[in-house]
Amino acid sequence: MRTASSSACSFHIHNVFPSRYLYCDHHPRPWAHRGSQGNIRCLQETPFCLKVGHLLPYSMSESNTTEFTNPSTFILLGIPGLEVAHVWISIPFCTMYIIAILGNFTILFIVKREPSLHEPMYYFLCMLVVNDLVMHTSILPKMLAIFWFNSMEINFSACLTQMFFIHSFLLMESGILVAMALDRYVAICHPLRHSTILTNPLVAKIVLAVVLRGCIVVLPIPFLVRQWPYCRTNIIPQPYCAHIAVVNLACSDTRVSSYYGLFVQFCVMGLDGIFIGVSYTQILRAIFILPTKDARLKTLGTCGSHLFLISAFYMPSVIISLMNRFAPNVPLNFHVLIGTMSVLMPPMLNPIIYGVRTKQIRDRLLRLFTHKET
Structure with missing residues (x-):
């Protein structure tokens, strides 16, 4: 059973974006948290749950290790949490x-x-x-x-x-x-x-x-x-494309x-x-x-x-x-x-x-x- 915060994030995503716009990440970073299944993530203390369908258009049933070379877009968060x-x-x-x-x-x-x-x-x-x-x-x-x-x-x-x-x-x-x-x-x-x-x-x-x-x-x-x-x-937790920020996504x-x-x-x-x-x-x-x-x-x-x-x-x-x-x-x-x-x-x-x-x-x-x- 998911935690309350994960459920809230999941509920928001399902009601705003189709399920194929969810993304997987088995490499946790300090700017987000995961549900117990490890494939739904949401920024802490922000109303913006992350849509990445323009980059990773696959559903939850698809493999979490699918590779995508030359993605179409990145998403710049600006100042995450603010x-x-x-x-x-x-x-x-x-x-x-x-x-x-x-x-x-x-x-x-x-x-x-x-x-x-x-x-x-x-x-x-x-x-x-x-x-x-x-x-x-x-x-x-x-x-x-x-x-x-x-x-x-x-x-x-x-x-x-x-x-x-x-x-x-x-x-x-x-x-x-x-x-x-x-x-x-x-x-x-x-x-x-x-x-x-x-x-x-x-x-x-x-x-x-x-x-x-x-x-x-x-x-x-x-x-x-x-x-x-x-x-x-494809989420970059910055307002611009810095090298190290993109390195962390590969x-x-x-x-x-x-x-x-x-x-x-x-x-x-x-x-x-x-x-x-x-x-x-x-x-x-x-x-x-x-x-x-x-x-x-x-x-x-x-x-x-x-x-x-x-x-x-x-x-x-x-x-x-x-x-x-x-x-x-x-x-x-x-x-x-x-x-x-x-x-x-x-x-x-x-x-x-x-x-x-x-x-x-x-x-x-x-x-x-x-x-x-x-």
């Missing part, structure tokens, strides 16, 4: 999107119009701005559709495309931060040679290398994902993909972090040998915006790692919120940080709004 608050949750995310769009386009406009900003640091900043705009646009429109219109389905190919964009542009952002660290190192440690070392052709080559690295390193991931059979569920051996993901995480982005750390070690050494305190503070101030960006990019990953290590019982919806904010917060912060802290951008922005020209 479905009733999706409209309210959408307000800060929509605000972030508007700020990111307006702020980043303003940065691009100012850098284009201001000749004094035609320097390597601001070229890299423009690349970061474009990178963030593309990544934001690949995530937020679908996320807001989930929150506002309950549009949870996403085509399998569209999910893989979104996954590629998210991870490749995250990798590009890491590479851009390394390029910015290189610029700060040359500007502070070799100021007289800055213009001869970081020439426009070299900057263009760095930009091309960052883009190619991001695309080439991430490209195998969606191809690996496409080859897997899916026989568990019913085949995914160790190759998992190991490759770890390689990208530690051997690529980890090396980026080491390079940034080494650059700033040399920068601090150069700063501390300056003769006056004012000179040291002024020189360090030129790195402030970049340091804020580095913190915004890496700190959420550190927080998530600490949560997994020391607080394993944190609710899933909190993990999803933190992970989503870690992806979407930097694009909003970039124009704010550089607009407030960079005198040339701030002055140009004031002239733009007061209609004054030099």
